[in-house]
Structure formats: C-alpha cells, structure tokens
Amino acid sequence: MNGSRAGRGLLAAAALLWAAAGCSTAALKDVAAKTARTGVAIKDKAVVHGGALASETAAHGKAVAQTTTKALRKGFADLTPQEEYFIGRAVAARVLGLYRPADNPEATRYLNTLGLAVAQASSWPETYGGWHFMLLDSDEVNAFAAPGGFIFVTRGLHQSCRTEEQLAAVIAHEVGHVTLRHGLGAIKTSRLTEAFAIIGTEAVKEFTGANLAKITEAFAGTIDDIIDQMVSLGYSRWQEYAADAEGGRIAYRAGYNPAGLAEFLQSLQARAAKAEKKGFFSTHPPAADRLEKVEELIVAEKLKGETDPARTARFSKTR
Amino acid sequence: MRNVTKPLLIAFLVMLLGSTAARAAQEKIFVTVKATSIRRDRQFYAPTVASAVFRDPLLVLAREKDWIRVRAKGVEGWIHASATAATAVSVSAKEAAVGVSEGDVAFASKGFDAAVEREYAKGKSQANFAGVDRMEKLATSESALAEFKRAGNLRARGEKP
Numbered sequence: 001m002n003g004s005r006a007g008r009g010l011l012a013a014a015a016l017l018w019a020a021a022g023c024s025t026a027a028l029k030d031v032a033a034k035t036a037r038t039g040v041a042i043k044d045k046a047v048v049h050g051g052a053l054a055s056e057t058a059a060h061g062k063a064v065a066q067t068t069t070k071a072l073r074k075g076f077a078d079l080t081p082q083e084e085y086f087i088g089r090a091v092a093a094r095v096l097g098l099y100r101p102a103d104n105p106e107a108t109r110y111l112n113t114l115g116l117a118v119a120q121a122s123s124w125p126e127t128y129g130g131w132h133f134m135l136l137d138s139d140e141v142n143a144f145a146a147p148g149g150f151i152f153v154t155r156g157l158h159q160s161c162r163t164e165e166q167l168a169a170v171i172a173h174e175v176g177h178v179t180l181r182h183g184l185g186a187i188k189t190s191r192l193t194e195a196f197a198i199i200g201t202e203a204v205k206e207f208t209g210a211n212l213a214k215i216t217e218a219f220a221g222t223i224d225d226i227i228d229q230m231v232s233l234g235y236s237r238w239q240e241y242a243a244d245a246e247g248g249r250i251a252y253r254a255g256y257n258p259a260g261l262a263e264f265l266q267s268l269q270a271r272a273a274k275a276e277k278k279g280f281f282s283t284h285p286p287a288a289d290r291l292e293k294v295e296e297l298i299v300a301e302k303l304k305g306e307t308d309p310a311r312t313a314r315f316s317k318t319r
Numbered sequence: 320m321r322n323v324t325k326p327l328l329i330a331f332l333v334m335l336l337g338s339t340a341a342r343a344a345q346e347k348i349f350v351t352v353k354a355t356s357i358r359r360d361r362q363f364y365a366p367t368v369a370s371a372v373f374r375d376p377l378l379v380l381a382r383e384k385d386w387i388r389v390r391a392k393g394v395e396g397w398i399h400a401s402a403t404a405a406t407a408v409s410v411s412a413k414e415a416a417v418g419v420s421e422g423d424v425a426f427a428s429k430g431f432d433a434a435v436e437r438e439y440a441k442g443k444s445q446a447n448f449a450g451v452d453r454m455e456k457l458a459t460s461e462s463a464l465a466e467f468k469r470a471g472n473l474r475a476r477g478e479k480p
Contacts, residue, residue, distance in 0.1 A: 093451050216435055255476060
C-alpha cells in the first residue's frame with residue numbers, strides 16, 4: 001500500500017519532470033522568441049538550417065578564413081550543422097552517463113522508426129548526423145532532446161503512453177525543441193564569443209596546444225550550460241509552449257492525431273493530481289496551461305486527426 | 320502608342336524571366352550533412368539517383384517548396400533543402416557582402432569538431448561517447464520506414480493547412 005502510494009508520488013514527481021517548465025531569463029526568452037517566430041533560426045537573413053542562403057549574399061572575393069570567421073560568428077544561431085552535431089553528441093554522451101539505455105531492442109527499434117517518421121515531417125528532416133532515438137532504462141516520466149537530433153525517452157514515459165499517437169506527440173514535442181534550437185539557446189553568449197574568437201585566430205586546419213585547450217574549455221562550458229538547462233532546470237514555460245505548438249504541427253504533418261499530446265497531458269495531470277493533490281503540481285501548473293493551448297492550437301490551425309486502431313495495437317505490443 | 324508599348328513590355332518580361340532563370344541555373348549550394356541522397360522525386364522514399372556527402376557542391380536547377388532540384392555528379396535529382404546551404408557556416412547578409420566566399424571560407428573554418436570532442440572526452444569520465452556511437456548505429460532502413468507507415472496507415476499531410 002505504502003509502496004503503491006510512494007509509486008504514485010514518484011509518478012507525480014516524475015510527471016512533473018516532463019510536464020513542468022523550468023526557469024527563464026529575459027534574454028533567453030528573447031532569443032527563443034526569435035527562433036520560434038521563424039521556425040528555423042534566422043539571423044540577418046542567413047538561414048542556419050532548412051534552406052540555403054540567397055546567392056546574392058555569398059561570394060564577393062576571397063576572404064581570409066580567420067578574420068571573416070572571427071567577425072561573422074556571434075551567437076548560437078551562427079553554429080554550423082556540423083558543430084551542432086558535435087555539441088549534440090557530447091550532450092547525448094552526458095545523458096548516457098546519467099541514464100542507462102534500456103535493454104529492449106524491439107522497443108528501441110520501434111522508437112527509432114516512429115521517431116524518424118515524425119522527424120521527417122519537421123522543418124529539419126535532415127540533420128548533419130541524422131535523427132537518433134534511444135529508450136532509457138528509467139521509471140521517470142521524462143524525455144530529452146539534444147541538439148542535432150539525439151532524442152531520449154525513458155521507459156517510464158513510454159509506459160505512461162496509451163497509444164502510438166501519444167508517444168508520437170511526445171516525440172514531436174522533443175523534435176520541436178531541436179528544430180527551434182532550444183538547447184543551443186541555453187549556451188551563455190560569452191562561451192561562444194570566446195570560442196569564435198579562438199576559432200578565428202587559429203590559421204591552421206586543426207587546433208593544437210593552448211588553443212586546443214581553450215576551445216575545449218569553451219566546448220565543455222557549452223555542454224554544461226545545455227545539460228543544466230535540459231536536465232536540471234528545464235526549459236522555460238514559454239519554450240515548452242512553443243515546442244508543444246511545433247510538435248502538434250509536426251505530428252499532424254506526419255499523419256498522426258495531434259490530440260495525442262493533449263491526451264498525454266490529460267493523463268499526466270489526472271494521475272499526478274490523484275497522487276499529490278497539492279504541492280509541486282499545484283505550484284507548477286504548466287500541464288493544465290499546455291493542455292489548454294494545445295487544444296486551442298488544434299482548433300485554430302485545423303489540425304484534427306484520427307487515432308488509428310492499427311497503430312494503437314502495434315504500440316501496445318511494445319510496452 | 321499602344322502598339323509600341325505592348326511589344327516592349329513583352330520583351331522586358333522575357334528578358335526578366337530569362338535573367339532570373341540564368342541566375343538560378345548558376346547558383347551553387349553545398350551539402351551540409353554527413354551523407355544524403357539525391358532523389359528522383361520530391362519525397363524521402365523516392366529512388367536515389369546519386370549519393371551525396373558533406374561539402375559536395377550542387378548546381379541549383381529549380382526550387383519547389385522544401386526541395387531543390389540539383390545537378391551533381393552527372394545526374395539531376397531532388398534534395399531536401401535542410402541538407403544544403405550556400406555555405407557551411409552561417410553568415411549575415413551584411414557580412415557576406417563584405418567578403419565571405421561561398422565555399423572556401425566556410426569549409427576552411429574550424430569549430431567544435433572531432434578533435435575537440437576527443438580532447439573533451441579525456442577529462443569527462445561521465446560522458447558516455449561509446450553509448451552515443453551505438454545510438455548512431457540504430458539506423459532505420461527506408462524500406463522499414465515505408466512498411467511502418469503503410470501498416471500504420473500513416474499518410475503525410477504535406478504542408479500545414
């Protein structure tokens with residue numbers, strides 16, 4: 001009995017890990033707003049991913065690499081897809097230092113196929129290293145999205161879903177965090193300023209000696225910033241809303257019923273409230289707010305879909 | 320007056336269209352992902368006509384929504400825009416205008432790369448890069464994905480309404 005109560009309490013707290021929003025700063029909010037408005041990160045008309053620069057913006061003589069690089073790159077929107085990939089790999093490595101992968105090849109294969117079907121419907125279907133999905137061996141109800149397309153879903157979240165639509169909606173939400181570059185938005189500007197300055201001053205093809213140490217230090221700080229935001233603090237409430245909206249659109253374009261996210265939020269809300277009527281859930285109400293906004297989005301953007309029984313049946317076999 | 324204006328207007332429009340087409344035909348872009356496919360049609364499951372890898376140059380022939388028709392390696396086909404860019408490093412229009420070249424600067428510039436990752440991994444015992452390597456090997460084949468969609472009655476809905 002106590003175990004059951006404790007289990008529900010754990011579930012309530014765990015639900016909040018995924019559902020509750022973290023802290024925010026005005027600066028972060030502004031940056032995130034900029035990326036979310038456009039759907040892809042755009043800075044001074046330079047499309048970072050999801051498209052090419054206009055030919056007029058390129059090529060006027062031969063510039064010297066180190067001087068132009070130093071002058072050009074200022075913030076996270078200036079990171080290349082390849083750099084975003086290496087940042088994502090390191091963030092993913094840290095996540096896999098905290099959580100063990102689940103020993104369930106069938107569910108992992110299913111998650112990867114479903115995840116790819118969802119990611120291909122996003123604004124960034126082709127990342128530098130591709131999209132990859134991993135099931136984590138944890139009872140927590142949680143999911144993480146590392147830059148570049150590394151998505152993690154806990155066993156607890158997988159088992160909390162009741163349909164493929166719900167799992168697809170959660171994954172679409174995480175894909176939304178990546179395409180909106182929320183993880184990169186957590187990097188302190190000073191880290192990148194420092195890194196870009198080092199990059200701009202090294203004339204050789206590879207870093208060596210002191211410069212390698214300096215760039216690695218800036219890289220380590222970058223990864224710490226993202227891990228702190230993603231795992232410890234959580235994204236801002238505003239970023240969660242943005243990822244919900246983008247996730248709803250992605251799920252719809254992939255052929256899923258975007259109501260899956262609303263259903264999942266409802267289920268979390270009900271189960272958490274049952275286990276813990278007051279406390280953390282009541283002081284962090286984003287699940288209710290998010291639910292309302294998701295339902296509004298579905299109506300406003302006509303994202304109505306159907307939950308297919310064949311999908312629900314195959315999902316049940318993976319739980 | 321009317322008889323003179325009309326032919327002039329038509330000639331002007333023809334010149335304008337011709338000029339735009341010529342510019343599009345000359346536009347060069349680069350592959351910004353590790354590996355991708357140039358496809359026969361504008362969809363991910365269309366047959367591959369050629370493989371393309373990071374830094375491969377492509378000549379732009381046409382654009383259609385999120386897809387770009389390109390010529391490369393002696394063939395023509397479609398590539399998704401998200402796998403390409405005019406440069407591999409983002410630059411502002413203002414700064415590009417003062418001297419960024421399209422390929423050389425972009426690819427010459429270094430950044431967070433494999434060498435930095437190796438150095439970082441040395442001091443981070445809690446970072447599990449072997450696990451990430453295994454994660455990257457969890458690839459889904461195009462045929463498996465197509466079957467997953469077919470069996471689940473998943474029909475992509477194209478653009479958002």
